[in-house]
Amino acid sequence: MGNQIDNHDFVKEQYKNDDNLNARINLHSFNINKIDWNTWFFEKMNIPENSSILELGCGNGLLWKKNEQAIKETLNITLSDFSEGMLQSAKQNLKNEKIKYQVIDIQDIPYENESFDIIIARHMLYHVPDIDKALSEVKRVLKRGGKFYVSTNGKEHMQELERLVKDYDKNIEYDLQKFPNKFGIENGEKFLKKYFSKVLLEEFNGQIVVDKLEPVVSYIMSSTNFRRKMLDEHKLDNFYKYIETEINKVGAFRINTKAGMFIASSP
Structure with a gap:
């Protein structure tokens, strides 16, 4: 299949609904950080009264669901996504009737x-x-004077998971670094400084500690390319046994997370 992370058809298939996203969110729920990612992100924005807000690629609206009690009545919020299925999930998750929804391609x-x-x-x-x-x-x-808040991962993000898959079968394409290589913590400032006068990076690092089999397998299987490799039931059964053995060796699997938020200011 090759590296298709920015192919429209691939992205549509990967995010036609929130099943794959929910599998990833579930594994991150085992992060031992004292503050939730969505809470941290919302607090860092420090949104002024009467702000007009556009979220691009809102997914299932979890940022706003997690912070429902903090949403000010004066805010004018538009949530958008490339996927109609994702927007439907966001609408179902959020009960705020003032929020608007729209299918948008960030390039237009x-x-x-x-x-x-x-x-x-x-x-x-x-x-x-x-x-x-x-x-x-x-x-x-x-x-x-407006603010653009954009998040991404670093190259060290969840590399333990990638090594786990490669140790199982080095021929399986499972490259988590392809995302930060395209736009990540290490190179994001270079892109943003072409368009914004000031760019600040806030990092959010943590560690996932999980002693359960299903969240790890479901996260890995949320990759369309990997799932296609595992359509054979025998292959999938062997993979489950492999992950179970690896977790039992140490009692819990530890995955380091490295993410962050760029705050870019318009002149």
């Missing part, structure tokens, strides 16, 4: 210049075919 945002005070893009820019075109669009619709 259907709004006038300087329409939003805040724009959010979480863990999605590495799926975009033309990052420069996307950032040019974000800058165009962001008001002067």
Whole structure:
């Protein structure tokens, strides 16, 4: 299949609904960080009253679901995603009738210049075919003095999981570094500084400690390419046994996480 992380058809298939996303969220729920990622991200934004907000690639709306009690009545929020299925999941998860929903491709945002005070893009820019075109669009619709909050992973993110798969079968394509290689903590500032006057990085590192088989297997199986390799029931059964053996060796599997948020300011 090759490296297709920014292929529209691949992304549509991967995120046609929130099943794969939920599998990933479930494994991250075992992170021993004292603060939840979505809570941390929301608090870092420190959103002013009366802000107009656009989230691009909102997924199932978990950022807003986790912080429902903190959403101010004065906010004008539009949640968007490339996937209609994801937007439907977001609508079902959120009960705030003031929130608007729209299918949007970040490379062609259907709004006038300087329409939003805040724009959010979480863990999605590495799926975009033309990052420069996307950032040019974000800058165009962001008001002067506005903030762009964009998150991604670092190259060290969950490398224990990648090694686990490679030790099982070195021929299986399971490369987690392809995401930060395209747009990550290490190179994101380079992209953003072409369009924004000030760029700040806030890091969020942690560790997943999981002693259960299912969350680990489900996370790995959420990769479309990997799942295709495992369609044979015999292969899948062997993989379950392998993961179970690895967890039993140490009692719990430990996975280091390295993520972060860029805060980019419009001049």
